[in-house]
Amino acid sequence: MWTPRFCLKWGPQLKQLRAAVASTQLRAISARIVNDSFIVVQPESEGSAGSESLTYPGVWLRDNCSCSECFHASSQSRRLDWDNFDASVRPQHLHTDADTQEIHVRWSDSHVSSYSLQWLRERSFKDQRQRNYLDDFYRPRTHHWRGADFEHVAQRFDYGDVMHDDRALRDWLQALAVYGVALIGGAPIDKGVVRQLAERVGFIRRTTYGEEFIVQAKPGAKNFAYLSDPLPLHTDLPYYEYKPSVNILHCMVQTESRGGSNLLVDAFHIADRLRAEHPEDFERLKETPVDWNDIGSEDGREFHNIWRSPVICLDGDGRYTRINHSVPQRDSHFNVPLDQVLPWYESYARFVRMARADAHSFKTQPGDVLTFNNIRLLHGRTGYDDTEENSRYIVGAYLDWDIIYSRLRVLKKKLPPA
Amino acid sequence: MFQSLCRKTQVLCTRRVREQWVRSFMVELQPVEQIVLVREKQDHNGPTMQFPGIWLRDNCLCDACFHRNSLSRLPHGWNNFDTKVKVQDLSVNVEQETLHINWSDAHRSEYPLEWLRERDFSSANRQRYLSHSYRPESQHWSGDQFQNILQKFEYRDLVSRDDTLAEWLRTLAIYGVALIKNSPLDIGVVKTLCNRVGFIRRTTYGEEFSVKSQPGAKNYSYLAEPLPLHTDMPYFEYKPSLTILHTLEQSVSQGGWNLLADAFYVADLLREKHPEEFEVLSRTRVDWADIGMDNGVSFHNIWRAPVINLDADGNYARINHSVPQRDSHFSIPVQRVQPWYEANALFVRLAQEQAVSFKTTPGDVLTFNNLRMVHGRTGYDDTELNVRHIVGGFVDWDIAYSRLRVLQKQQQQQQQQRLRQQQQLQGQKQVESKLLSQVQ
Ligand SMILES: [Zn+2]
Ligand SMILES: [Zn+2]
Numbered sequence: 001m002w003t004p005r006f007c008l009k010w011g012p013q014l015k016q017l018r019a020a021v022a023s024t025q026l027r028a029i030s031a032r033i034v035n036d037s038f039i040v041v042q043p044e045s046e047g048s049a050g051s052e053s054l055t056y057p058g059v060w061l062r063d064n065c066s067c068s069e070c071f072h073a074s075s076q077s078r079r080l081d082w083d084n085f086d087a088s089v090r091p092q093h094l095h096t097d098a099d100t101q102e103i104h105v106r107w108s109d110s111h112v113s114s115y116s117l118q119w120l121r122e123r124s125f126k127d128q129r130q131r132n133y134l135d136d137f138y139r140p141r142t143h144h145w146r147g148a149d150f151e152h153v154a155q156r157f158d159y160g161d162v163m164h165d166d167r168a169l170r171d172w173l174q175a176l177a178v179y180g181v182a183l184i185g186g187a188p189i190d191k192g193v194v195r196q197l198a199e200r201v202g203f204i205r206r207t208t209y210g211e212e213f214i215v216q217a218k219p220g221a222k223n224f225a226y227l228s229d230p231l232p233l234h235t236d237l238p239y240y241e242y243k244p245s246v247n248i249l250h251c252m253v254q255t256e257s258r259g260g261s262n263l264l265v266d267a268f269h270i271a272d273r274l275r276a277e278h279p280e281d282f283e284r285l286k287e288t289p290v291d292w293n294d295i296g297s298e299d300g301r302e303f304h305n306i307w308r309s310p311v312i313c314l315d316g317d318g319r320y321t322r323i324n325h326s327v328p329q330r331d332s333h334f335n336v337p338l339d340q341v342l343p344w345y346e347s348y349a350r351f352v353r354m355a356r357a358d359a360h361s362f363k364t365q366p367g368d369v370l371t372f373n374n375i376r377l378l379h380g381r382t383g384y385d386d387t388e389e390n391s392r393y394i395v396g397a398y399l400d401w402d403i404i405y406s407r408l409r410v411l412k413k414k415l416p417p418a
Numbered sequence: 419m420f421q422s423l424c425r426k427t428q429v430l431c432t433r434r435v436r437e438q439w440v441r442s443f444m445v446e447l448q449p450v451e452q453i454v455l456v457r458e459k460q461d462h463n464g465p466t467m468q469f470p471g472i473w474l475r476d477n478c479l480c481d482a483c484f485h486r487n488s489l490s491r492l493p494h495g496w497n498n499f500d501t502k503v504k505v506q507d508l509s510v511n512v513e514q515e516t517l518h519i520n521w522s523d524a525h526r527s528e529y530p531l532e533w534l535r536e537r538d539f540s541s542a543n544r545q546r547y548l549s550h551s552y553r554p555e556s557q558h559w560s561g562d563q564f565q566n567i568l569q570k571f572e573y574r575d576l577v578s579r580d581d582t583l584a585e586w587l588r589t590l591a592i593y594g595v596a597l598i599k600n601s602p603l604d605i606g607v608v609k610t611l612c613n614r615v616g617f618i619r620r621t622t623y624g625e626e627f628s629v630k631s632q633p634g635a636k637n638y639s640y641l642a643e644p645l646p647l648h649t650d651m652p653y654f655e656y657k658p659s660l661t662i663l664h665t666l667e668q669s670v671s672q673g674g675w676n677l678l679a680d681a682f683y684v685a686d687l688l689r690e691k692h693p694e695e696f697e698v699l700s701r702t703r704v705d706w707a708d709i710g711m712d713n714g715v716s717f718h719n720i721w722r723a724p725v726i727n728l729d730a731d732g733n734y735a736r737i738n739h740s741v742p743q744r745d746s747h748f749s750i751p752v753q754r755v756q757p758w759y760e761a762n763a764l765f766v767r768l769a770q771e772q773a774v775s776f777k778t779t780p781g782d783v784l785t786f787n788n789l790r791m792v793h794g795r796t797g798y799d800d801t802e803l804n805v806r807h808i809v810g811g812f813v814d815w816d817i818a819y820s821r822l823r824v825l826q827k828q829q830q831q832q833q834q835q836r837l838r839q840q841q842q843l844q845g846q847k848q849v850e851s852k853l854l855s856q857v858q
Contacts, residue, residue, distance in 0.1 A: 055752055057755035075710060078741050078744060082763075127751070138722065208820065232493040232497060241814075241815060296489065303821075304827070305816060306551070316701070316703070327491050327495075334539075335552075342501070345473070345501050406622065409720070
């Protein structure tokens with residue numbers, strides 16, 4: 001089945017390749033079938049890089065036909081009948097159109113499809129093109145940093161700019177994605193700031209503890225983070241499979257005592273160093289599942305969260321997907337064979353030592369919003385004296401990467417490149 | 419005191435628990451490995467519990483090491499945690515049923531036997547903990563078995579009884595599907611159920627969603643055309659876990675049937691009979707995408723992940739499948755494309771073969787694991803007189819498992835309490851009958 005739109009275009013010269021005709025601005029385009037299944041497209045421009053040949057698997061082209069029968073334009077999604085999809089479908093005839101810069105394919109299932117050169121280029125299977133797409137558009141590639149480099153990598157943005165200028169919003173999110181940390185200054189001393197920022201991106205990620213949370217000294221509080229003792233390095237909520245991705249911490253009141261400084265470490269950098277300098281420790285920390293947990297109640301509701309996952313988590317390509325570290329939220333249940341316990345402790349103690357040695361400390365001021373990647377950075381705080389005249393008041397919330405990356409992609413499509 | 423390092427150190431303690439039997443327990447240190455052995459000697463062949471010394475030190479329960487309010491380890495000890503710490507000597511308190519350890523760092527710790535029992539490192543105990551307290555083990559089912567595994571719950575019970583709530587969550591964890599009957603025809607039912615578990619999972623599309631035939635709608639699922647098998651929102655790294663679909667109105671036309679298949683079972687079939695295709699589907703990362711706008715906000719969601727996602731142990735973590743939400747970008751080497759298509763077509767064929775169909779009626783709430791089930795719907799004619807209206811929402815597994823653990827613990831405590839009461843009652847009766855016989 002094919003739509004009349006294509007019937008009209010399909011002339012008697014089916015197999016012929018049409019060369020550029022109308023004007024000199026038009027570039028010729030040719031295409032051929034290779035090995036009965038691939039389609040190789042050859043754009044012909046004057047010697048530039050744009051003339052490289054592009055190879056596409058036929059089955060993929062058939063699957064991505066954009067006619068209204070196969071593709072639902074308003075939802076931008078495939079509607080092809082996959083219940084009856086024939087993976088052995090083959091291209092039978094090709095036809096190129098220099099006027100429209102399109103190629104037309106007739107398939108062994110007698111369907112006919114059209115593809116614009118532009119669309120094809122954006123989906124080329126060339127390694128370099130794919131890498132650019134993945135490392136820029138999909139999820140920007142991360143740059144790992146030493147604590148000593150903090151001042152160079154931690155970019156500062158203005159709250160007003162981020163709220164009103166899409167370019168500032170894009171740059172903030174890009175910095176967060178690449179470096180895992182960014183500071184926003186000049187925010188009003190208002191409890192709504194965190195929500196406004198989150199909603200500028202998308203929406204707050206809710207947890208067992210609700211949406212916004214307040215960090216201040218509250219003796220006898222249920223959660224450890226409310227004490228004004230020093231708070232050693234950790235990641236938040238490692239006991240979730242869906243660990244909240246980015247912390248937004250708005251400093252409303254800062255203690256004037258010597259303490260209360262923020263500590264930050266790029267744990268991807270620590271992992272890089274372990275990988276290079278202590279491969280056995282790296283191996284153990286990425287292989288040994290640890291039980292992370294949180295037991296308690298919030299607003300009268302009990303919870304018992306557990307997630308089992310290594311300290312260093314890698315994806316199939318060996319890239320870091322997540323770091324888990326929290327002394328208080330590591331369960332006393334440890335579900336590994338007995339003989340793995342001591343070696344794991346030794347490796348973990350090394351990780352903690354290296355992270356502590358690399359931690360950068362700085363102190364936010366009222367109106368500062370510290371934002372960082374909770375999947376990647378360890379954060380902590382030095383202790384401080386909390387009195388009625390000398391308090392510290394932080395409002396926080398989380399955002400998830402799914403939502404942040406989506407926003408960043410939309411902005412990148414909309415705005416001219418930075 | 420335990421001076422001799424070459425010989426295993428032993429402490430044997432006995433205690434008369436009730437008149438009927440004597441419980442004893444014994445602790446022992448393997449000094450080289452620094453492993454503490456604890457044996458309860460109700461009979462002499464009782465199993466031996468094993469605990470690494472370093473783990474015991476790390477999990478000291480004293481006020482300097484453990485924060486009782488938040489039930490969590492105080493972190494400061496880890497500023498300079500000494501992995502060379504050794505057990506200096508150990509003893510037991512028979513009355514308290516506690517193990518006491520003096521450490522080489524001059525610290526002293528105390529562990530209740532009960533606490534130790536729960537954390538024993540034996541493989542059997544770890545297995546028990548993982549499948550009971552952590553996450554119940556899933557059981558995969560073929561289409562033929564659907565009628566046997568499908569459990570139905572009364573809405574009223576679910577919102578009022580904790581044991582029903584626990585059973586529903588356990589059923590979802592094990593079988594991935596459960597049906598709730600006789601809920602009110604009220605738009606708030608989905609939210610009520612989500613709040614009963616914890617809270618609703620928000621997505622780019624908001625919280626509750628309404629599935630109703632809406633010609634020209636932006637999302638494919640609003641059309642009354644057939645909706646082939648799929649999982650929802652594969653384009654999120656944090657894919658919504660549990661789908662809750664409340665039928666408010668059902669089309670009286672022939673169509674509008676639910677389709678459902680256990681994709682873990684389909685993956686089992688592939689693994690067993692088509693290992694190459696299984697390999698391809700579990701290794702090839704696919705670009706899943708959703709581009710659009712909701713409430714005036716544009717989004718462009720992408721997540722790259724295979725169709726079959728395995729965890730480190732080779733267990734299924736997640737299935738991704740959606741024809742409309744598979745991106746035309748396919749970021750893999752060109753030679754791997756054709757084999758992937760063949761494998762995916764096989765997966766789809768097998769899923770169709772295993773799919774069951776049924777039609778919910780108003781008041782039904784269909785709930786299933788969106789990381790595991792593929793679901794769909796047959797087409798239907800939607801007219802003004804013949805509408806179909808479903809309200810849906812999501813809950814995440816993090817939240818659902820947490821709730822299940824809390825409920826299971828409550829149930830366990832209630833059971834223990836009942837048992838104690840029974841024992842007391844029996845004891846009283848025995849005493850009474852003894853007295854009675856003495857009197858006689
Ligand atoms: Zn088509
Ligand atoms: Zn202690």
